[in-house]
């Protein structure tokens with residue numbers, strides 16, 4: 001495809017994209033403004049890393065295809081494998097999904113560990129070069145094509161440039177500086193606050209490996225908690241702005257009493273804390289509609305949170321980053337013409353389902369501005385009925401889990417057999 005591809009941002013999306021590009025370009029240069037240690041540590045450029053990060057089944061399956069050996073290495077370094085249907089307590093609108101043994105394998109690991117394993121594997125590839133401590137300041141274009149980037153004040157030539165700079169991306173600004181109008185943006189502001197704390201995990205302290213409790217208008221608090229990196233529990237509590245989880249030790253544990261099930265509150269009032277609670281105020285969900293831009297320079301790609309960042313309560317971000325990398329591989333497989341246009345139009349379809357699933361729940365809250373489209377309203381209403389069925393019917397529960405894990409689309413829940421089961425249970 002060309003001599004050099006440059007990836008701005010060396011985190012989840014940047015690493016996955018770099019791996020794909022290494023097959024097609026002589027050299028792939030990954031630029032990140034942070035130092036990038038190989039160890040699993042928190043760093044400035046990824047402030048969300050202290051909070052629970054679930055990797056959906058579709059996500060780790062896709063990463064494994066792109067980076068073979070990823071899963072085994074993650075487990076070797078401490079990720080906790082689990083049967084998502086049997087080991088995780090999942091509360092939806094106050095109802096506990098009926099537990100049942102299944103082959104739906106999940107991996108529980110901290111965000112730094114996931115990134116560290118990925119970085120170790122990706123940087124083994126000989127034609128991927130990483131430049132840490134390097135800030136991308138802008139793009140360079142000639143005749144409607146990108147020809148490079150400006151980084152740390154210097155020019156670096158490139159045939160393709162990927163913006164993988166995360167939530168705080170400046171891709172639209174860089175494009176504007178070159179004379180390109182901003183692409184339309186969809187935005188939903190749910191006003192969620194995360195607060196997280198780690199605890200020591202000891203043998204037999206719980207008969208589950210994780211608890212997920214969805215927030216909903218009648219009880220707008222939730223949690224994502226799991227066994228993590230060997231002998232730890234990472235517990236994230238979430239609330240909306242006027243009922244945010246408190247940062248004071250003790251009050252944090254008390255807040256967990258508001259969750260629908262008693263299990264997590266019981267666990268963390270007994271477990272030994274390892275850290276103080278840490279807060280993260282989630283910004284809006286933002287979807288950059290590059291596929292609708294009137295004009296884009298050829299050779300521009302955006303991936304991960306730089307393309308779409310979700311309310312993280314639904315755990316979709318890393319999976320969509322992986323799907324973007326897989327989609328880019330398909331685009332390149334089909335030839336070198338109009339990579340930018342083909343990439344963004346394919347991504348629009350990939351993002352659609354995840355976006356509707358997460359924003360349609362957010363838009364149920366009076367505190368979230370915006371109107372739910374009719375289709376989304378109907379979906380939410382139906383899911384409420386389906387939730388009731390998942391409390392007693394493991395078959396419906398399994399189908400629901402496949403949708404949540406992005407292994408199946410929401411329409412799979414409308415099959416006549418499923419509809420019948422849902423009707424029967426209500």
Ligand SMILES: Cc1cc2nc3c(=O)[nH]c(=O)nc-3n(C[C@H](O)[C@H](O)[C@H](O)COP(=O)(O)OP(=O)(O)OC[C@H]3O[C@@H](n4cnc5c(N)ncnc54)[C@H](O)[C@@H]3O)c2cc1C
Nearest residue numbers: 009011012013033045048053054136166304305312317318
């Ligand atoms: C609190 C919270 C919890 C989350 N939980 C989940 C979850 O459970 N499951 C899930 O799948 N996702 C979750 N997410 C989303 C997930 O963190 C992101 O989707 C994922 O990290 C996206 O990776 P990324 O590579 O696009 O961006 P990031 O991981 O944010 O990385 C961006 C990188 O770009 C670098 N950078 C920025 N600007 C520049 C520049 N100008 N030049 C060079 N480098 C630059 C930064 O240093 C950083 O390394 C959560 C997010 C939050 C906020």
